[in-house]
Amino acid sequence: MRTFGSSLLLVLAALLATATAQFGFFDQMFGGGGGGQQQRQQPQNVPSDSSIYRQNFDSFTCDNYLCPDTLACVHFPHHCPCPFPAQEDKFETVDGHRLCVSRGGFKAGEAARKVELARKGML
Incomplete structure (x- = not known):
């Protein structure tokens, strides 16, 4: 048995x-x-207040200029990189500002042409 x-x-x-x-x-x-693969978690919504950003901003040290959108430390504000360099072209203006222009759907050099037309007041 x-x-x-x-x-x-x-x-x-x-x-x-x-x-x-x-x-x-x-x-x-x-x-x-199944099969031992890790399951992806759904992305979580971030809170609508800016406390997380402020904590990061306050924790960085920079002797020159801390770029507010990328938290890069540069010598001058117009040297700040664009937040999404793969999708944006950067332009520096004569008065020391930086512009980040989306490349979305434009031909190569099209964003620069439009910025120049805007500078001349033709756009």
């Missing part, structure tokens, strides 16, 4: 392992998130 019980237990364990492997495969194939 004892061998029957241990054999039955062994068969049940094997069936359970097979079922787990089978359904784990289907979960992985059809997006169930």
Whole structure:
């Protein structure tokens, strides 16, 4: 009787392992998130107050000018980098300001042409 019980237990364990492997495969194939992969967490909304930004801004030290949007330490405000350099072109104005203009959908050099037209008051 004892061998029957241990054999039955062994068969049940094997069936359970097979079922787990089978359904784990289907979960992985059809997006169930199984198979040992980490599941992605939904992004969390950030609070609407600026306390996180202020904490970061206050914790940085800069002997010259701390850029308010990128927190880069530069010698002059117009040397600040654009926050999204892959999507923006940077222009420095004659009065020491920096402009970051979106490249979105423009041809190469189109943003510079539009900035120049705006400087001349033609846009």
